[in-house]
Amino acid sequence: MNIPMLDLRSEYLYMKNDIDTAIAKCLEHQSWILGPEVKEFEKKCAEFFGVKHCIGCSSGTDALVIALRAIAISSGKEFFSRDEEILTTPFTFTATGDAILRSGATPVFIDINPVDFNISIDGIDKYLKADGKKVKGILPVHLYGTPCNMDDIYEIASKYNIFIVEDVAQAFGACWKNKKLGAIGHAGAFSFFPSKNLGGFGDGGMISTNNDTFAEIATILTKHGGKDKYNVDYIGYNSRLDTLQAAILLAKIKYIDQFNNKRIGIAKKYNSELQGIEEIELPEIIDGSVFHQYTIRAKNNKRTALQGFLKEKGIASMVYYPLCLHQMKLFQERAKIHSPLTEAEKASKEVLSIPVEPLMTEQQQNYVISEIKEFFRLNG
Numbered sequence: 439m440n441i442p443m444l445d446l447r448s449e450y451l452y453m454k455n456d457i458d459t460a461i462a463k464c465l466e467h468q469s470w471i472l473g474p475e476v477k478e479f480e481k482k483c484a485e486f487f488g489v490k491h492c493i494g495c496s497s498g499t500d501a502l503v504i505a506l507r508a509i510a511i512s513s514g515k516e517f518f519s520r521d522e523e524i525l526t527t528p529f530t531f532t533a534t535g536d537a538i539l540r541s542g543a544t545p546v547f548i549d550i551n552p553v554d555f556n557i558s559i560d561g562i563d564k565y566l567k568a569d570g571k572k573v574k575g576i577l578p579v580h581l582y583g584t585p586c587n588m589d590d591i592y593e594i595a596s597k598y599n600i601f602i603v604e605d606v607a608q609a610f611g612a613c614w615k616n617k618k619l620g621a622i623g624h625a626g627a628f629s630f631f632p633s634k635n636l637g638g639f640g641d642g643g644m645i646s647t648n649n650d651t652f653a654e655i656a657t658i659l660t661k662h663g664g665k666d667k668y669n670v671d672y673i674g675y676n677s678r679l680d681t682l683q684a685a686i687l688l689a690k691i692k693y694i695d696q697f698n699n700k701r702i703g704i705a706k707k708y709n710s711e712l713q714g715i716e717e718i719e720l721p722e723i724i725d726g727s728v729f730h731q732y733t734i735r736a737k738n739n740k741r742t743a744l745q746g747f748l749k750e751k752g753i754a755s756m757v758y759y760p761l762c763l764h765q766m767k768l769f770q771e772r773a774k775i776h777s778p779l780t781e782a783e784k785a786s787k788e789v790l791s792i793p794v795e796p797l798m799t800e801q802q803q804n805y806v807i808s809e810i811k812e813f814f815r816l817n818g
């Protein structure tokens with residue numbers, strides 16, 4: 439058997455009629471830049487998240503940068519300054535920290551909560567109490583599709599009067615207490631990278647917000663920084679969502695709840711079948727999670743051997759992420775760390791994500807389960 443992390447070809451075939459029709463429509467109208475599908479997809483997303491505005495852009499990275507820039511501009515300056523701080527997790531994709539730097543601010547890395555791998559609320563609270571004067575905002579990441587505790591984050595942000603930009607790149611359709619992620623903070627930033635829960639056929643991103651002024655500035659920033667691109671007000675970007683991507687995403691969004699539910703079903707099956715193996719820790723099934731990744735911890739330095747064994751058996755697996763952001767040269771030079779990031783470093787040595795393709799067959803799921811059991815039978 440050969441089991442990839444994802445099977446995008448099968449997903450395409452599953453939705454082929456919808457996708458082919460959507461692409462054919464674009465070929466007919468030839469309106470490649472900001473064609474009708476972009477507005478339609480933005481409207482659809484706004485309804486789906488329950489927010490007033492969604493603004494398409496070129497990538498999840500741009501969505502983060504533009505969201506942060508729009509907040510800086512709303513407060514009267516083009517960029518944040520180096521002595522302004524934004525709190526985030528060191529256990530995320532590079533783009534999260536990089537976006538903070540590109541907005542002009544300094545990232546401050548707060549350790550993670552070992553249960554859900556997300557930023558520690560206690561860590562945020564401690565930093566704000568001890569050293570919080572320069573903090574302008576929090577950038578929580580809903581890692582692996584698991585929601586951060588948005589009640590607590592919202593409460594802290596309100597208390598200190600700081601903003602929240604949610605990094606929802608891995609959590610399209612996920613909820614915190616029946617509210618869609620990306621609809622709780624001041625803004626949300628989504629990615630349509632092909633492997634995301636809602637993935638395009640290339641790069642794409644989206645910013646969500648309920649704030650009219652913010653939405654207007656963010657929209658302007660995606661189009662060179664002006665309402666009129668021949669007469670601009672801000673340092674902007676060429677960061678429009680392609681018509682073709684919007685058309686494909688509109689076709690695919692019909693399936694998002696069905697696919698997210700399939701992911702949750704696979705995660706539950708893995709959890710019930712793999713429980714009892716002492717040397718792995720299984721993820722908690724947290725309400726509202728959409729299992730962008732199903733990530734276990736392999737304890738006692740067994741991860742590399744487990745990954746190698748699975749590879750030999752034709753089962754793909756990935757380490758998200760082998761290095762924390764504060765361990766990278768860029769951030770060592772430019773970011774701030776408050777206290778030891780012990781849990782993030784520990785997680786980076788233990789985590790292993792295994793296939794959670796929504797269209798995986800029962801037989802494939804059983805094969806993954808039995809090979810993991812076999813590894814620990816041989817190496818326990």
Ligand SMILES: Cc1ncc(COP(=O)(O)O)c(C=O)c1O
Nearest residue numbers: 497498499531533607629630631
């Ligand atoms: C947590 C997180 N933030 C940001 C991004 C950036 O998104 P993109 O690749 O669309 O720029 C990604 C995904 O790649 C991500 O996983």
